[in-house]
Amino acid sequence: xxxxxxxxxxxxxxxxxxxxxxxxxxxxxxxxxxxxxxxxxxxxxxxxxxxxxxxxxxxxxxxxxxxxxxxxxxxxxxxxxxxxxxxxxxxxxxxxxxxxxxxxxxxxxxxxxxxxxxxxxxxxxxxxxxxxxxxxxxxxxxxxxxxxxx
Ligand SMILES: [Cu+2]
Numbered sequence: 433x434x435x436x437x438x439x440x441x442x443x444x445x446x447x448x449x450x451x452x453x454x455x456x457x458x459x460x461x462x463x464x465x466x467x468x469x470x471x472x473x474x475x476x477x478x479x480x481x482x483x484x485x486x487x488x489x490x491x492x493x494x495x496x497x498x499x500x501x502x503x504x505x506x507x508x509x510x511x512x513x514x515x516x517x518x519x520x521x522x523x524x525x526x527x528x529x530x531x532x533x534x535x536x537x538x539x540x541x542x543x544x545x546x547x548x549x550x551x552x553x554x555x556x557x558x559x560x561x562x563x564x565x566x567x568x569x570x571x572x573x574x575x576x577x578x579x580x581x582x
């Protein structure tokens with residue numbers, strides 16, 4: 433029994449030490465008009481370690497599927513593209529933002545916008561896990577959303 437508890441606490445220690453090398457800031461999930469099943473999440477990810485970190489897996493508690501995405505401009509049109517992984521270079525930050533790289537959430541749970549936050553689990557190439565809490569926020573440009581109320 434003692435052995436088991438020791439193994440368990442070691443497992444937690446691993447998760448925490450891994451989490452320390454990435455800092456997640458300003459994590460938000462964009463609210464959507466009713467009936468829309470997909471949305472995007474944005475955040476700044478800071479790598480405080482001396483090694484590049486390659487994030488290879490992402491999931492959330494409010495969507496069936498979550499992917500790393502970027503935007504490519506083709507003939508003046510922004511097209512979303514799935515990324516196999518997201519690299520956070522050593523001692524640098526990567527900003528996921530509107531019009532750039534983002535997390536894409538597919539098939540959201542009905543009523544997800546009534547929650548306060550969305551919990552993301554990210555895994556890197558070495559299978560370290562990172563937990564991120566993102567605030568649910570209306571981040572459409574204010575002028576635009578005013579218009580749709582008329
Ligand atoms: Cu996308």
